[in-house]
Amino acid sequence: MTDSLHRLAGYDRAVYRTVARLSTPVLDEPLRRVSNLANFSKLWFLVAGAVALCGGPRGRRAALAGLTAIGATSLVVNQPIKKLVGKRLRPDRPDLGVPVQRWVRMPSSGSFPSGHSASAAAFAVTVGAVLPGLRPALRVVASVVAFSRVYTGVHYPSDVLAGAAVGALFGRLTARLALRRWPPTQPNDKEDVS
Numbered sequence: 001m002t003d004s005l006h007r008l009a010g011y012d013r014a015v016y017r018t019v020a021r022l023s024t025p026v027l028d029e030p031l032r033r034v035s036n037l038a039n040f041s042k043l044w045f046l047v048a049g050a051v052a053l054c055g056g057p058r059g060r061r062a063a064l065a066g067l068t069a070i071g072a073t074s075l076v077v078n079q080p081i082k083k084l085v086g087k088r089l090r091p092d093r094p095d096l097g098v099p100v101q102r103w104v105r106m107p108s109s110g111s112f113p114s115g116h117s118a119s120a121a122a123f124a125v126t127v128g129a130v131l132p133g134l135r136p137a138l139r140v141v142a143s144v145v146a147f148s149r150v151y152t153g154v155h156y157p158s159d160v161l162a163g164a165a166v167g168a169l170f171g172r173l174t175a176r177l178a179l180r181r182w183p184p185t186q187p188n189d190k191e192d193v194s
Helices: 002-021 025-037 039-054 056-085 115-130 132-151 157-181
Strands: none
Touching: 002 132, 002 157, 025 039, 025 132, 039 056, 039 115, 039 132, 056 115, 056 157, 115 132, 115 157, 132 157
16 A cells, blocks of 8 residues: 555656646746645636626526535545545645746645636536536636646645646535536526537
């Protein structure tokens, strides 16, 4: 078991270093901005507001369900999971070669799992289930947020994958509840936002 964990940690660091070595300066500022905008789920509140304003009754329900999924996911990720796993140290960006121009503020919380990735997946899965026309775009944005956390050096890839998995699970559960509460054929629903 210990050998397997050491091997996985080695792969994790290798993928982290590979991302750090990417010569993509054109992405540095956009991915820093995305990563910062996702702090405290600000990005998802903005998207929820747009969906609620433009999507009619169904859009308002989707936005509410998406924010509910973020709340439940954040509570579970930032409390029991991070405490249960222990405080995994954040990556050492200088030692692992992340260029300084990519850096965002290093959080003080434990690294595992990524709360940004969990919230992104929870929102994208929930809203994408209620408004299927938005599913591809939401998945792309959630993936960019998750990747930005490795690219800026604040998470290992396994932190992001675990966070996304937890978020997707809570997103599916929230979407099921939302669709049970508000079936797709509600009277007075506008067409799905596409």
